[in-house]
Amino acid sequence: MANQRKAPEKPVTLNPRLFRERNERYMRDVEFISAAKALETLSSAWESLGALYENPDPTLGRAGNALKFQKAYTKAAERAKRDAQSAMERLTEAHAARVRRAEEAAGLHTMLPxxxxxxxxxxxxxxxxxxxxxxxxxxxxxxxxxxxxxxxxxxxxxxxxxxxxxxxxxxxxxxxxxDPELDQYETSVSMAMDTVGNLYKKFTTTVDQKMRDAMGEDLAASQSAAVAEAEGKLSAL
Incomplete structure (x- = not known):
């Protein structure tokens, strides 16, 4: 269809496979596995919401489609936020633990009499x-x-x-x-955190600004309120 809406393109950096390739040496570590999972969630959510945006249900009207998209986005955003936060926490904790192990092995946490x-x-x-x-x-x-x-x-x-x-x-x-590889590990952790954090922000900002129909959502809310008011009056008869 000539007038079909086009969803914003997914960023090329939102690529779980590329992330795994770049961090191959760490992909047995739970913190990097968690980061890859967060990117998979974001990638899937972006594609699914894009398909929903481009293919509105002709039987629902503007308000119905806006409400349908809003509900789908809310669910996807909650999952994406949970996975992104989990990845950030695991990366932070694993980094701190590795630094601590290196310092302990170097004797830097020894209790000196x-x-x-x-x-x-x-x-x-x-x-x-x-x-x-x-x-x-x-x-x-x-x-x-x-x-x-x-x-x-x-x-x-x-x-x-x-x-x-x-x-x-x-x-x-x-x-x-x-731990001679500590610097390289820290660089990889920092890049992983930046990737997950920036792409999560890009996802929410893009959907909020370019895919959600604020006027349609307001219309759906008004219609819902009108229906509730009418039902209340009918039940009082």
């Missing part, structure tokens, strides 16, 4: 600043977390003496020594 920490700080305090900084860096990169812990957890910089060591950056390097 107070007397040991005090001894380390005393030794550091007795060094010139240049030697102190070199000692902190050398110990950490050599896999000895105790010196870095004593510095990082010090109640006051005065207990260790001044140094030019970026403690957090050094701790990160220690974690990467244990």
């Amino acid at each position: 107070d007397h040991v920490a005090a001894e380390i700080r005393q030794v550091l305090r007795g060094m010139p600043e240049k030697e102190r900084s070199a000692a902190i860096r050398s110990a950490a990169l050599g896999g000895d977390a105790s010196v870095l812990l004593a510095v990082r957890n010090s109640p006051s910089p005065m207990l260790t003496g001044a140094h030019n060591v970026p403690v957090d950056s050094l701790a990160r390097q220690m974690a990467l020594q244990v």
Whole structure:
């Protein structure tokens, strides 16, 4: 039909198969499986709502078709939101857990006895600043977390003496020594979260602005209210 409505095209990035290919190395991990599932839900919802938009029921009229589409969209959006939120939560939790494992393996969460920490700080305090900084860096990169812990957890910089060591950056390097692929994993997690989040937003915005019939929905609501009022009057007779 020449005047048939055309639904907005689905974004080329809304492609679960492409997502799996790009993240093949992680597709046994539940967080990436969850992200792929969220994209499948969004893709299916987009296609189904597009078909409904392009093929209105001629027997329902504008109000009926608007209400039919609204109900279908509400159901699809709830499922898409649930799957997208689940994917985001799993990705966030899995990322935090992997970082924690790397830090634990590097000794960065070890409980350093107070007397040991005090001894380390005393030794550091007795060094010139240049030697102190070199000692902190050398110990950490050599896999000895105790010196870095004593510095990082010090109640006051005065207990260790001044140094030019970026403690957090050094701790990160220690974690990467244990898990060399952590950077790549974090990049993939970030991209997965951006993909799911952006496409969910694109889905809801596109349907709301370009596919839903607000006037038709208002008409359906008015008709429903009129029917309810008429039925109320009839029941009172």
